[in-house]
Amino acid sequence: MSSLSFSREIPVRHEVDVFVAGGGPAGAAAAVAAARQGASVYLAEGQASFGGMGTAGMVPAFMQFGDGVNFLAGGIGREIYDCLWDAGGAGPRDRRDEGRCTCGIRAEVLKRVYDELVTAESQIRFTFLTQVVAVEHAGGRIHAAVCWGKSGLFAVRARMFVDGTGDGDLAAWAGAPFEKGDPGGVMMPGTLCSLWANIDWEAAWASPVKPYDRLQQAIADGVFTQPDRHLPGIWPVSPTCGGGNINHLFGIDGTDERSVTEGMLTGRRIIPEYERFYKQYLKGYERMELVGSGALPGIRETRRITGDYVLGMEDFHRRATFDDEIGRYSYPVDIHPASTDPADFDKFKAEFTTLRLGEGESYGIPYRCLRPRGLSNVLVAGRCVSTDRAMQASIRVMPGCYITGQAAGVAAALAAGRDCDSRKVPVGELQKRLKAMGGYLPNA
Numbered sequence: 284m285s286s287l288s289f290s291r292e293i294p295v296r297h298e299v300d301v302f303v304a305g306g307g308p309a310g311a312a313a314a315v316a317a318a319r320q321g322a323s324v325y326l327a328e329g330q331a332s333f334g335g336m337g338t339a340g341m342v343p344a345f346m347q348f349g350d351g352v353n354f355l356a357g358g359i360g361r362e363i364y365d366c367l368w369d370a371g372g373a374g375p376r377d378r379r380d381e382g383r384c385t386c387g388i389r390a391e392v393l394k395r396v397y398d399e400l401v402t403a404e405s406q407i408r409f410t411f412l413t414q415v416v417a418v419e420h421a422g423g424r425i426h427a428a429v430c431w432g433k434s435g436l437f438a439v440r441a442r443m444f445v446d447g448t449g450d451g452d453l454a455a456w457a458g459a460p461f462e463k464g465d466p467g468g469v470m471m472p473g474t475l476c477s478l479w480a481n482i483d484w485e486a487a488w489a490s491p492v493k494p495y496d497r498l499q500q501a502i503a504d505g506v507f508t509q510p511d512r513h514l515p516g517i518w519p520v521s522p523t524c525g526g527g528n529i530n531h532l533f534g535i536d537g538t539d540e541r542s543v544t545e546g547m548l549t550g551r552r553i554i555p556e557y558e559r560f561y562k563q564y565l566k567g568y569e570r571m572e573l574v575g576s577g578a579l580p581g582i583r584e585t586r587r588i589t590g591d592y593v594l595g596m597e598d599f600h601r602r603a604t605f606d607d608e609i610g611r612y613s614y615p616v617d618i619h620p621a622s623t624d625p626a627d628f629d630k631f632k633a634e635f636t637t638l639r640l641g642e643g644e645s646y647g648i649p650y651r652c653l654r655p656r657g658l659s660n661v662l663v664a665g666r667c668v669s670t671d672r673a674m675q676a677s678i679r680v681m682p683g684c685y686i687t688g689q690a691a692g693v694a695a696a697l698a699a700g701r702d703c704d705s706r707k708v709p710v711g712e713l714q715k716r717l718k719a720m721g722g723y724l725p726n727a
Contacts, residue, residue, distance in 0.1 A: 291436060293429070293435075293436045293437055293438055294437050294438070295427070295437070295438045295439070295440055296430075296437040296438065296439060297325040297408060297439045297440070297441075298439075298440045298441070299322075299323040299324055299325045299408070299439065299440075299441050299442075300317070300322035300323045300324065300441065300442050300443065300695075300696065300699035300700070301313075301314075301317040301322045301323070301324045301325075301441055301442070301443045301444075301445060301692070301695045301696060301699055302324075302325050302326075302327075302428050302439050302441035302443070302444045302445070303317070303324060303325070303326040303327070303444075303445045303447055303692075304327055304415045304428065304444070304445070304446055304447055304448050304452065304453045305327070305328065305329070305335070305415075305446070305447035305448040305449060305665075306326050306327075306328030306330075306333040306334070306335070306397075306401070306409065306411075306447070307333070307334060307335025307336065307337075307447060307449060307665065307684065308334065308335060308336075308337065308363075308665065308681045308684035308685055308688060309447040309449070309664035309665030309666075309684035309685070309687060309688035309691070310326060310328070310335075310445065310447025310448075310664070310665070310688060311326075311333045311334070311397055311400065311401060311447075311688070312359045312360070312664070312684070312685045312688030312689045312692060313445045313447055313662075313664050313688040313689065313691045313692035313695070314326040314401065314404075314407050314409070314445075314692060315359055315400055315401060315404055315407070315689075315692065316358075316359060316688070316689045316690075316691075316692030316693045316696070316720065317406075317445070317692035317693065317695050317696040317699075318404035318405075318406035318407045318692075318696075319404065319720070320692075320693055320696035320697065320700070320716065321406070321696065321700065322406060322695065322696035322699050322700065323406050323408075324404075324406055324407045324408070325407075325408050325409065325439050325441070326401070326407060326408070326409040327409070327410065327413040327414070327415050327428070327430050327439070328409060328410070328411050328412075328413060329411075329412065329413060329414045329415075330411065330412070330578065330579065331411045331412055332394045332397065332398075332411065333394070333397035333398065333400075333401060334390075334393055334394060334397050335449065335579070336449075336579065336581055336582075336681070337388055337390065337393055337681055338390050338393055338394045338397070339577065339578045339579045340476060340577045340578070340579040340580070340581050341390055341476040341477065341478060341526060341575075341576065341577035341578075341581075342388065342476050342526070342528065342577075342581050342681075343387060343388055343476060343478075343517075343518035343520055343525070343526020343527065343528055344385060344386065344387050344388055344518040344520075344526065344528075345364070345385055345386050345388060345680075345681055345682060346385060346614050346680040346681065346682060347383035347384055347385050347613065347614055347682065348360060348361075348364055348383070348384035348385070348682045349383050349384040349613075350383065350611075350613040350640065350642065350643055350644055350645045351383050351641075351642040351643060352642055352643035353611075353643065353645070353723055353725075354380075354384060354723065355610070355611050355612055355613060355645055355682065355686065355723050356610075356612075356682040356683075356685045356686050356723075357720075357721040357722050357723040358685075358689050358717065358720040358721035358722045359400075359685055359688070359689050359720070359721075360682055360685030360686065360689070361721055362400065363393075363396055363397075363400065363685065364384065364386070366396045366399070366400070367386070367388070367392060367393055367396050368386070370392050370395065370396060371389070371392060372388065372389040372391075372392025372393055372395075372396065373386035373387060373388070373389070374386060374387055374519070374520075374521075375387065375484075375519055375520075375521060375522055376484070376488075376519050383613075387518050387519055387520040387526065388520060388526065389520050389521060390478075390526075410432060412432060412433065413430050413431070413432045414430065414431045414432075415428050415429070415430050415448070415452065415453060416429050416430065416431050416436075417429040417456065418444075418453060418456045418457050419438070420456075420457040420458065423458075423657050423658050423659045424658070424659055424660045424704075425441075425444045425453070425457050425658070425660060425661055426440065427439060427440045427441075428441070428444065428453065441699075442660065442698070442699040442702070443660050443661075443662070443695035443696075443698050443699045443705070444660060444661045444662070444695075445661075445662050445663075445664060445688075445691045445692065445695050446588070446655075446661060446662070446663045446664065446667065447664050447665055447688060447691075448665075448667070449537075449582065449585070449665050449666050449667060450537055450538050450582075450585040450586055450667060451585070451586035451587070451588040451663060451667035452538075453661065454588045454655045454658060454661055454663050454667070455586055455588065457655075457658055457661060458657060458658070459588050459589065459655035459656060459657060459658050459661070459663075460588075460589040460655075460656055460657070461586040461587060461588045461589055461667075462586070462587050462589065462672075463538075463584075463585060463586050463587070464584060464672070465621075465672060469621050470535070470536065470537075470583075470584045470585065470621070471583040471584040471618060471619045471621065471676070472531035472532050472533045472534070472535060472583070472619055472620075472621060473531070473532040473535045473537065473546055473550075473580040473581050473582045473583060474515075474528055474529075474530055474531055474532060474550070474580070474581040474583075475530060475532060475546070475547060475549075475550025475551065475554065475576050475577055475580050475581065476526060476527060476528055476576065476577045476581050477526070477527040477529070477554055477573060477574075477575065477576045477577070478520075478524060478525075478526055478527070478573075478574040478575050478576075479517060479524060479525045479526075479527055479558075479571045479572065479573060479574060480523060480524050480571070480572045480574050481523060481570040481571050481572050482517070482519075482523055482524065482525045482567060482568055482570075482571050483523075483566075483567040483568075483569075483570070484519050484522065484523070484525075484567065485567070486566050486567035487565070487566060487567030487568060488567075489566075489567075490565065490566035490567060492565065492566065494514055494516055494517075494561070494565060495514055497560075497564040497565060498512065498514055498560070499512075500564070501560045501564055506556055506559055506560050506563075507553070507556050507560070508553060508556065509531075509533070509553070509623050510623045511530065511531050511623055512620075512623070512625060512628040513531060513619060513620055513628055513631060514529060515528040515529065516528060516529065517529060517561070517568075524574070525571075527554075527557065528581070529554075529557045530550055530553050530554065530557060531619065531620075532546040532549055532550055532580060533621065533622055533623070535580065535582070536585070537580070537582035537584075537585040538585050538586065543580060546580050547580055550576065550580060551576060554573065554576060555573075558571065558573060583619060583666075583676075583679060584666070584672075584675060584676070584679070585666075585667070586667050587667060587668075587669065587670055587671075587672070587675050588655045588663045588667050588668065588669055589655070589656050589669055590651055590652050590653065590654050590655055590656060590663070590668065590669025591651035591652075591654045591656060591669070591706075592649050592651035592652055592669060593652075593669050593670060593671055594646075594648065594649070594652050594668075594669065594670040594671070594674045594678070595670070595671040595673075595674055596616075596638075596671060596673045596674060598646050598647070598674065599616065599638070599640075599646050599673070599674055599677065601646075602640070602644055602645065602646055603646050603647050604647045604726045605647045605648075605649035605651075605726075606649075606710070607649045607650040607651060607710045608647040608648065608649055608650075608714070608724060608726055608727060609648055609649070609650045609653070609686070609687070609690035609694075609713065609714070609717060609722070609724070610647075610648045610686035610687065610689075610690060610717070610722060610723060610724065611645040611646060611647050611648065611686075611723055611724075611725075612645055612646065612648060612677065612678055612682070612683045612686060613640045613644060613645040613646065613677075614677045614678070614680050614682075614683065615635055615638055615639035615640070615677060616634055616635070616638035616639070616673050616674075616676050616677050617635055617676045617677065617680075618631060618634060618635075618672070618673065618676040619631060638673070647726065648668075648678070648686060648687065648690075650690065650694065650708075650710060650713065651669070652668045652669040652670065652687075653668055653669075653687060653690060653691050653694065653705075654669075654705050654706060655669070658705075659704035659705060659706065660698070660704055660705060661705070662691040662694055662695055662705055663687075663691070664684065664687040664688040664690070664691035664692075665679075665684040665687060665688060666678070666679035666683075666684065668687050686722075689717065689720065689722065690713070690717060690722075693713060693716050693717055693720070694708050694713050697709070697712060697713060697716070711727075714727035715727075
């Protein structure tokens with residue numbers, strides 16, 4: 284492969300306290316949290332809305348915000364949850380504050396909830412359709428992020444940088460160590476989520492025959508080009524609409540645009556197979572109609588940035604607490620099968636039904652998980668925080684991203700304000716500020 288030397292003089296468009304890469308659940312929470320601590324913030328978001336997987340990706344539901352007793356994603360996560368319900372964007376079947384606090388997502392409403400949350404903070408400047416393409420770094424510090432938009436290339440200088448990309452791009456480009464997938468590098472499949480109209484939910488709920496009951500027959504009948512036995516399903520998002528989490532994109536690598544391209548083509552090609560399945564094999568879905576599919580594939584796993592502490596399954600099992608705890612969470616270990624092999628599905632089913640916590644139980648998340656090894660002014664948030672693979676499969680969902688994003692934003696603001704690196708942030712002060720925002724920190 285030939286190479287090209289590329290050099291340009293580009294404008295420094297912003298100089299701020301905190302730069303946030305990515306405006307998904309982790310990045311948006313980080314930007315808002317930092318701004319509320321008085322920091323100036325610039326947020327670069329690659330899509331045309333905040334929210335990432337829950338908006339552009341059309342992921343149809345939030346996993347649990349709580350443990351059945353406590354609301355764990357307190358603070359900004361709680362604000363988003365409440366605002367979504369108040370704006371008519373949650374449900375329709377879930378009950379507010381019941382059980383573990385899950386809910387369906389109406390993506391257009393959630394977009395507006397994020398818009399209002401971020402624009403309410405005068406300290407935040409941001410642009411959509413803005414990609415971070417490189418970092419200027421030396422000596423374990425990022426000095427500037429290089430961004431691209433329709434106006435061209437520009438740079439942003441900051442004291443602190445928060446990686447909310449989900450893939451750990453910023454930290455990895457600056458030299459942070461990371462792992463991807465299982466020991467062989469195989470990652471969980473993605474999903475191209477979708478939105479469906481004309482579903483008779485009352486008939487679907489009343490039917491004794493559930494989707495998985497008929498899936499095996501449909502596979503035997505040759506409905507599917509890939510015999511995928513894992514069917515997360517269609518989630519009710521309005522009285523007649525459903526959000527589909529109903530296919531798997533096996534072998535996709537969310538850090539490689541060539542792989543993502545193939546995944547998107549595959550996802551759009553196989554969605555009609557699921558339409559046939561639901562219409563022909565199940566009650567309540569006979570008139571369902573595809574409204575649209577996600578502008579992004581639902582990526583579950585890419586890089587896990589190696590931090591000062593690697594949160595592991597031992598911590599899950601012992602319901603760990605930490606002196607530098609910045610939150611607690613409780614979602615089960617949810618490693619989707621990596622192939623259509625029935626043995627892979629059986630392994631997933633065994634793990635998902637047993638590796639879960641009881642009512643009122645949770646595990647702690649230490650601040651050290653947000654600090655990439657070898658970097659002094661970078662924090663990570665969201666699904667790329669420092670964990671082993673099994674723990675990543677628990678903490679990766681959106682409420683977990685709110686918890687780590689909020690903590691990263693407050694810590695970045697503290698470091699910028701004190702002109703210190705991430706390891707000199709006083710943990711007690713960080714915890715105090717997180718609690719003042721509504722964070723769930725019973726051990727601090």
